[in-house]
Amino acid sequence: MALSKRQVAYLNKIIATAQKMLDTAHLEEARTGGRNGAAKRRRRSAGEAAKMRADILAKRAKGVSAAKLAEKYGVSTAYIYMIK
Structure with a gap:
């Protein structure tokens, strides 16, 4: 042909x-997560999640931005605000 x-x-x-x-x-x-270069999301145990929430609350009280925390932990900024 x-x-x-x-x-x-x-x-x-x-x-x-x-x-x-x-x-x-x-x-x-x-690219991890696809949005804004966020860290790859993973499933956490209940203990890890509780520790993460406590750490987020402490850092938010110190004035760390939600965007930086969301990037560090691989969650959305909406989740960071929801924890409050």
């Missing part, structure tokens, strides 16, 4: 696009 120049050019464009996607795939994996 012979391909026309136009078809060959189209296939080369598809190949280049696929290669670019493969080359940047590791960048997507490096």
